[in-house]
Amino acid sequence: MDSETGRPQTEYGKTPRTERGRRTLRKLLDAAALEFGEHGFHEASITGITRRAGTALGSFYTYFDSKDEIFRALVRDLSGGVRDAVKETHDPDAASLEQERQALTSFLRFAREHKEIYRIIDEAEFVDPASFRAHYENTASRMFARLKEGADKGELREDLSEAHAWAIMGMNVFLGLRYAVWSDDRKAMDIAEVASSILREGIAATGRD
């Protein structure tokens, strides 16, 4: 998804010019998420995607040349979806630690609504390693930018580095795997509080450090 326009995009410039085309592309990407999420890349098929999308096979080839190409577009689309879900609820005036708590809450909610995202992004490690890497590098960069901003405002530690962003991202990804994808009976807010409390005070007994 393009964050400025909210429009779905393919990787190779085959952006639809009409509203109807945009809807078709959106349907294809949503169908691809279900098809790849359920069957995995190798077992998934283009006809499985168009059947789910309720579109003709010709519509598929209007936007994509191959199963590989829609998979790559889908990874970018889902990665953009994560970014946009966080962005939509982002409050630049909130305290830095609150911003991180909100970012995780939004991510957990997004993952619950798109449970297939883990399987697809994880499979990208094998099918499309560059997109896999880009997804995490971009996510970590955005988080690091927020951490630096927090440090500049004097709210966060000044020594925070990109490695801290990777650590916090890993925390969020694994909480999502366990408490959004594998089971989702606990409130997203309560799970976000687990991470938030670690970022706020660490795990040492109070008054001991």
Next chain:
Amino acid sequence: MDSETGRPQTEYGKTPRTERGRRTLRKLLDAAALEFGEHGFHEASITGITRRAGTALGSFYTYFDSKDEIFRALVRDLSGGVRDAVKETHDPDAASLEQERQALTSFLRFAREHKEIYRIIDEAEFVDPASFRAHYENTASRMFARLKEGADKGELREDLSEAHAWAIMGMNVFLGLRYAVWSDDRKAMDIAEVASSILREGIAATGRD
């Protein structure tokens, strides 16, 4: 690997009875790690494994029925390898936060020596989902047991739950991906200090919380 005996094991009781058999099995598992790590499950072949191991094809079938079976055995072996690497350097008398720092340092060193572990365990999500899940559930359980022990000793927060263990495990896994597998130019100890500082004090500016 069996943690009591240090002997490699297969999943179905075909444990070698002789020292020579144990060496052959070990060679097959090490060769499988390289073969699956380099080619992925689908492209990897049994002959590729025996060629790397320098063993006859018959030796393979003494221990495994199929490529699937050695893959499953390998995931268990690597998962046990992570556990043993942490166990070997574990000092039960150390302070709890030091134990976690040491556990991460040992994990990072293990991951640097076995860079293929990420690709193999990640691919297990598709090839052998039960082993994938078991690996993380077992790792989180061991960590949670250490956290509870630390809380009992009064060193760690009393409200730490299994979700905190998942959060910390995620931190460690992503630091390993980024700083052990993708690049390893920074010292394992320095990367472990990143996570350790978060667990010690969180990320808020000093004196602000």
